Amino acid sequence: MCGIVGYLNKSATAEPPVGDVLFRLLTPLGRRGPDSAGVAVFGRSREPNYILRIKLGERGEFEEKGKAVGERLRPLGVVHEQQIFAEYLRVVIGPVSDAENLDREVESLADGIELVSLGHQLEIAKHVGSPANLEESYHIRAISGTHGIGHTRLSTESRVDLSHSQPFWARGVPDLATVHNGHITNYHKLRRQYEQKGYRFYTENDSEIIGIYLRDQMAQGCTFEEALWSSVEDLDGSFCYLAATASSLACVKDPFALKPLMVAESDEFVAVATEEVALRAVFPNDLQVIEPGAGQVRSWSIATCAVEKV
Amino acid sequence: MATKEKILSNRLDASGKTAREINEQIRELITAGEKEIRVSNPEARHNLAVGILACVSVVFEGSVGYYCGGMIDGAELEVLGSAGWGLGESMLSGTIRVRGNAGNSCAASIRGGTVVVHGSVGARAGISMKGGLLIIERDCGYMAGFMMQKGIIVICGNAGPALADSMYEGRVFVGGEIEELGNDAVVKEPDDEEGKFLRENLGAWGISVEHPFKKVVSGRRLWNFDRQEMGLWREAL
Numbered sequence: 381m382c383g384i385v386g387y388l389n390k391s392a393t394a395e396p397p398v399g400d401v402l403f404r405l406l407t408p409l410g411r412r413g414p415d416s417a418g419v420a421v422f423g424r425s426r427e428p429n430y431i432l433r434i435k436l437g438e439r440g441e442f443e444e445k446g447k448a449v450g451e452r453l454r455p456l457g458v459v460h461e462q463q464i465f466a467e468y469l470r471v472v473i474g475p476v477s478d479a480e481n482l483d484r485e486v487e488s489l490a491d492g493i494e495l496v497s498l499g500h501q502l503e504i505a506k507h508v509g510s511p512a513n514l515e516e517s518y519h520i521r522a523i524s525g526t527h528g529i530g531h532t533r534l535s536t537e538s539r540v541d542l543s544h545s546q547p548f549w550a551r552g553v554p555d556l557a558t559v560h561n562g563h564i565t566n567y568h569k570l571r572r573q574y575e576q577k578g579y580r581f582y583t584e585n586d587s588e589i590i591g592i593y594l595r596d597q598m599a600q601g602c603t604f605e606e607a608l609w610s611s612v613e614d615l616d617g618s619f620c621y622l623a624a625t626a627s628s629l630a631c632v633k634d635p636f637a638l639k640p641l642m643v644a645e646s647d648e649f650v651a652v653a654t655e656e657v658a659l660r661a662v663f664p665n666d667l668q669v670i671e672p673g674a675g676q677v678r679s680w681s682i683a684t685c686a687v688e689k690v
Numbered sequence: 691m692a693t694k695e696k697i698l699s700n701r702l703d704a705s706g707k708t709a710r711e712i713n714e715q716i717r718e719l720i721t722a723g724e725k726e727i728r729v730s731n732p733e734a735r736h737n738l739a740v741g742i743l744a745c746v747s748v749v750f751e752g753s754v755g756y757y758c759g760g761m762i763d764g765a766e767l768e769v770l771g772s773a774g775w776g777l778g779e780s781m782l783s784g785t786i787r788v789r790g791n792a793g794n795s796c797a798a799s800i801r802g803g804t805v806v807v808h809g810s811v812g813a814r815a816g817i818s819m820k821g822g823l824l825i826i827e828r829d830c831g832y833m834a835g836f837m838m839q840k841g842i843i844v845i846c847g848n849a850g851p852a853l854a855d856s857m858y859e860g861r862v863f864v865g866g867e868i869e870e871l872g873n874d875a876v877v878k879e880p881d882d883e884e885g886k887f888l889r890e891n892l893g894a895w896g897i898s899v900e901h902p903f904k905k906v907v908s909g910r911r912l913w914n915f916d917r918q919e920m921g922l923w924r925e926a927l
Binding site (some may be wrong): 638640657659665668669670671673674 | 731752774791812850
């Protein structure tokens with residue numbers, strides 16, 4: 381099972397708060413994935429600064445550790461903002477000289493910390509439990525932005541904890557995140573290949589490989605769109621996944637259409653969800669909802685000129 | 691006044707209710723003798739109107755989720771929006787009419803009755819059909835009629851890949867293009883009687899027949915194993 385949702389405001393305005401839309405889309409899908417919930421939201425660009433969301437530990441309060449990590453971040457760049465809420469340290473830092481290796485720098489600061497998301501716009505909040513728990517812990521409804529993706533997880537293969545929850549940031553690529561519903565059956569084979577190439581995996585969750593796949597394809601010169609299309613052939617198993625970048629949202633369906641995904645689109649926005657029930661809970665009845673066919677890729681972009689308005 | 695009250699009493703507002711509550715209320719209305727029930731705000735919830743064994747009409751004023759009308763016997767359902775996966779799965783008799791689109795596996799394993807989708811449908815439509823009639827006004831995805839054993843599928847638009855793959859019996863009529871035939875599927879010309887059947891049945895649902903239909907049936911080469919035809923089996927399995 382698992383439930384995935386996505387929302388993109390084509391006009392790039394930040395109203396309504398994308399966090400609120402994602403939360404309301406996710407809630408009806410809670411029963412598809414009671415193990416964990418998460419969102420990846422793209423807000424106002426902080427370029428040249430980076431927004432870091434750092435996991436300090438699995439569960440509990442990490443005030444002291446957060447402060448210590450915050451202190452140790454200072455040599456890497458100017459820290460503009462620093463907040464700690466429960467398991468997360470959120471930092472806005474920059475400019476950073478070596479963004480490529482920022483994750484390694486950060487993770488070497490203390491034991492058990494993990495960079496959950498990095499980007500000029502991207503912020504990921506995820507944890508075990510329901511969408512309601514996520515809202516309670518991190519107040520996701522108030523997060524504004526132009527677009528985002530969300531996930532409710534029913535774990536089938538790997539551990540239930542914060543790290544194994546989705547969305548996954550495509551490590552190494554700022555502002556790229558994925559959510560996945562399904563099962564990538566050639567995960568172990570692909571993972572061995574990528575590990576030989578030097579990619580590091582943080583979880584045993586097969587969904588993590590999608591971001592790494594996209595990163596690797598783009599490193600070889602593919603455009604984002606090309607990488608999405610080639611994934612239909614290169615990933616095996618059942619999947620519907622969403623990938624979001626700083627300016628776009630895309631959905632990909634496996635060649636056998638083994639997982640559902642519904643799309644509702646108007647002139648102002650596009651919303652996607654595993655089940656129509658989620659879209660109907662948020663949008664009026666007359667909005668047409670369609671299901672992309674087997675092996676299809678669809679993507680939507682925010683007009684680049686409009687991004688400035690955020 | 692009495693009529694007005696009756697109209698109100700056979701209306702069921704589904705908003706805020708679970709699928710179980712909605713289905714229970716539909717059953718209560720049937721027990722109370724209602725013959726026409728209208729359900730507003732179905733909001734694409736799953737399993738609506740499953741297992742209704744009474745000859746009653748139920749109209750959903752919006753989209754429904756998965757397995758709507760599954761296992762019904764005699765009911766007439768109408769969906770004024772779209773339907774999710776598994777529409778009318780294993781129904782025995784009755785009709786299901788969807789004004790919008792339907793997801794994957796619509797009319798899967800139906801044994802009788804009629805399913806009409808005025809829009810397009812996803813993959814595996816009419817998979818393993820054991821009787822009945824499935825009419826799709828527009829297009830269908832891949833593997834429609836996969837392993838069907840009996841019954842009729844009418845696709846007025848285009849059919850996706852692997853059409854009628856490994857079917858045993860039954861007939862598939864296609865008005866548009868066939869992207870690719872499935873294993874052991876054979877195209878034939880419909881005869882006069884079949885032409886009449888199509889005109890009458892489509893006309894009854896307000897669907898006009900513009901193009902001549904092609905008929906797809908089983909080539910029957912997979913009915914029995916023959917060592918001489920090993921290649922065919924390798925392909926099919």
